Amino acid sequence: MANGYKQKKFEGATKRYVQFLELSSGEEAIREYRKWHSEEFAWKEIREGIREVGILEMEIYILGNKLVMIVEAPEDFDWTSSMARLATLPRQAEWEAFVSQFQGCSANATSDEKWQMAERMFYLYD
Secondary structure (H helix, E strand, C coil): CCCCCCCCCCCCCEEEEEEEEECCCCHHHHHHHHHHCCCCCCCHHHHHHHHHCCCCEEEEEEECCEEEEEEEEECCCCHHHHHHHHCCCCCHHHHHHHHHHHHCCCCCCCHHHHCEECCCCCCCCC
16 A cells, blocks of 8 residues: 555554464465455454453555564563463454464464564664
8 A cells, every 4th residue: 555554553662573474375265364354254252352462453464375464562562471361262263273274274273383473684773
């Protein structure tokens, strides 16, 4: 989008996590994956659980069959314990199994097994 995307402002210091995932390459699978992440079809319990573990914002960007997920969290957020807690919340395991059909991975794969954490290699160094 040439005009960019507005970002939320948060009180206090935050940190960002960036992860990558490759979808199954079929157009129908990508269309379905997009559908299930739309405002109309995304599962309410999943959004609530994401917020409940302390995530301030989560965005997923798509290019072809490649996804980039950006997570904004408070500076004291602990990724490992928060993801472990998220996995226990209502419908989370069901959601992971459901979306795995589009992600080309095992229905039992955890989010951390599917999404690959990126390493930041550059920023404006101010």
